[in-house]
Amino acid sequence: MKFFKNIFFVLLVIPIVFSVNAFASKTDLTVGLQLEPPHLDPTGAAAGAIDQVLYSNVFEGLTRFASDGSIIPGLAKSWDVSSDGTTYTFHLHKGVKYHDGSDMDANDVKFSLDRARAEDTTNAQKALFAGITDVNVIDSHKVQVVLDKPNGNFLFNLAWGDAVIVSEDSIENIKQNPVGTGAFVFDNWVQGDRIELKKNNSYWGAPAKLEKATFKFISDPSAAFAAMMAEDVDVFKSFPAPENLVQFEADSRFKVLIGSNEGETILSTNNKMEPFNNLKVRKALAHAIDRKAIIDGAMFGYGTPIGTHFAPHHPAYVDLTGQSQYDPELSKKLLSEAGFPDGFTTTLKLPPPAYARKGGEIIASQLRDVGINVEISNLEWAQWLEEVFRGKDYGLTIVSHTEPFDIGIYARPEYYFQYDSKEFQKVIEDLTAETNPVQRTSLMKNAQKIIADDYVNGYLFQRAQLSVVNSKVIGMWKNSPTQATDLTAVYWDN
């Protein structure tokens, strides 16, 4: 019986011991993230989770995103562009070392870019490198990249996490043991739980202020809430439950950062399928949707209505929401004109994120009000990719397109919403070749208008970047121009 007594004692004591939080020195930071990376090679998978942990912390590219979304120099301190716009010469920083002690030089740049654009590459963003015809090493710190035609997006493309510079020597084990040039060194990965980084003491640039950073993976929104409340994590990047933000705002221990995010959330429509191949039907769809109710109901008010597939914080954004205001009567009228006075039945296939599942229920109810009967099915991502994205077997779906500046997907007729407009394709072609900023802006505006006029998809809202941060943590990015948790300038205010 003594054994049992001891156990009871331990059970009683545990909560008491652990309700006391020990305050250690504040040079370590725990960041909560919803998704765990499948592996640690940013050039070998689409998973944003890989970039969330490694981008700019462990791996760096020639150029990089700044917190406001602008493109600034990274490992390349400067570059020259030939007058015809097809040859870029990058001047690399000197003295850059990989975490294994080896030097980073022009050969690594050539290796990285050639690897990403190779025939059998497994780079998820192969298209970023499509225009590169040649990468030449001029000297150890000078690289020349030749393009087949001018590309106004080229420096932007090189800033992506998929374009970071890796070393040939450590590429073998990159998936388990990533070796980069960044201000943090990969330390440890407890699969299913956390990844630990430590400070790179021989960093070539301004050293990190934190000694240690831990990324903890908590995909369940209620667990995220409790972990934050218990101060088990100091920062929660992209907090998954907007319904709980009010409670953090009311609590002086925390601050809530509301910034911009690249996620255009749209009601994707199968443009080749009956009856959505009819412009009137798509227009009716657009007028049947009450964006405010969706933003309120699914995102608890966090989000900006959009009228086209473009980020509102982008300087070239045109507000076209007026073209598709909520007007159920007009919607019904359009439906009868299109030959569906009694509506029709269609499918709405929803991927797992809450914006899709909750938004889907609201949209289904709004569409029912104009006579469109919607059959919801909730799918896992793998199933969604197979059925909806690759199989194009769907009527409607909701998804957030999180890649920055991705209006170009509308120029791909084989893309899952199967929009095929020669006019639009021409505009994008011109835009890619254009390097003059004024011309580019006008082309971007034009592109936005075309897809809004064609009501390709239901444009719902731009997601807000919601982070919950301990109020003593300084330097976290508010916006999310790319999927990244840049910790290089983060510190504790004590």
Add this chain to the structure above:
Amino acid sequence: MMPLLKNKNLSNLSFSFWVGSICVLFVFLLAIVSFFWTPYDVTSLEISNRFKTPSYNHFLGTDHFGRDILSMIMVGTQTSIAVAMVAVGIGILFGLPLGLIAAAKRGTFFDDLVMRFNDLIFAFPALIIAILITAVLGPGAFNAIIAIGIFNIPVFARVARGAALTQWSKEYILAAQVSGKGTILISIEHIIPNILNLLIVQATIQFSLGILAEAALSYVGLGAQPPIPSLGRMLADSQTMISIAPHMAIFPGLFIVITVLGLNLMGDGLRDYFDPKLKVSNS
């Protein structure tokens, strides 16, 4: 009169049986009423009216879309009951004949095959297989029924075989055999009526397990799809909002408990009633 009610008196039914029956009756009534009437429409959303705590207008409050929770629970229990009931039906439909034939052909290769098949299914982790099945067939109430029903088959096969085996050794079966009746006829005419009580008890147990399984499946998103309400999904939805609106989490859970509790009490009561020997230890 069927043998199971022969010489029995309803007053022998235990107190817990009646408590259980009342619970079950209550839930069934709500589910049946919801076919014709619910306090509010469960498919219409009114977001400005969300997270209302229980009040005169909404007895159990409203959810994150402003829907009436009582109405959703009423329709949700309908789904749970339907799924669990049909899953039990599948179990009996396939399991009973398998068990009866195995008992009739006891000791043969077929009997062995049935038993090994049972072992095989029991060896699989049930919930994981149910998740796999719904991943293959896609989510939905119908596929949840199949996923739960498959695991009911070996249960009924085993119970039927075991009970039938004892019957086959009895004299009256011998008499029937002598009179020239075939195996199938004996199974239908004599065995089934005599093992019916055991089957009913087992059906009640599987029914209550089915309710729990349906709740678990729809909790992980694999049961009935929206806008059809289901108790498990209501609980899943409430999880992130439990600190804002605890009533969203409490009531659907309570209804699951009431249903399962009622069925278990009924099952226990019936078992004691059919087999008073057991009552000695299980009163």
Add this chain to the structure above:
Amino acid sequence: MLEYFFRRVVTLFFTLVFASIIIFVSLEIIPGDPASYMLGINAQEDTVIALKKELGLDKPKFERYLIWVKGMLIGDFGVSYTYRSPVIEMVGERLWVSLPLAIYALLLSTIIALPVGIFAAANRGKILDFSIMGFTQIGIAIPNFWFAMLLVYLFAIILRWFSAGGFAGWEDGIILGLKSLTLPAIALALPQASILARVMRSSLIDILSEDFMKTARAKGLSFKKALISHGIRNALIPVLTIIGLQFSFLMAGAIIIENVFFLPGLGRLIFQSIAQRDIIVVESVIMLLVFSVVLVTFIVDIAYVIVDPRLRSSIL
């Protein structure tokens, strides 16, 4: 005897072959593949094909089945498509969570259930017995994930005694690790404890009506003494059988609880791998679970025959 043993070995073999076919086929027809999942919605078709080739998914189905089975025969359960680490290593890592959780839950339920069951049996027929049995009925009827949610609400959100999820790991001390397993273990233990308490009670009541108990009482032992010295010991046999059964249930049955509390255990590994279409992990882990159940049944069957000569004669 030898013939029986041989027959059981053959059935064991065929059961496993059959199980492996079922598992493989059902995972083949599941829609979606790991390569597309990993590469996301901007990947080009040729990239997906290149990755499939790298993963060995371009090989014919039958060949992949043979590779998988051959590997398992020599103890090689394959390499995860997404994580690129050996499945057996991943399972080993997850067992460090799942196994302690199962043991913890089992200990909790046993510690609670046995005294409660004995107490109820000793007070049989009284109001106390009746209310304890009522509580155990409720304990069985509560869906464990709902109970888990309520525990999180009370102990993590309102009282803030425990964290709501995640696993602290064993590196920072056993107590920290145990602390993060406490709420999940309670959630798992409640229904098990309820069942166990009922079994303990009815088993003890059965024993109490046996002749040797009456003899013991007649010899002048007090009820309490008779209960402790003869009753409980004898009543424990069926209880131990149930505990054994519960253990294997807790290993595989913790899947939802592991998800609610976000524990990196075996259940969540399977759940996650299904979502990521990390087919090889799902196949191998289910196969391991099936194998362990089948093997235990086999050993028990053989042991029964060896121990019980009556069974032996009926078989031979």
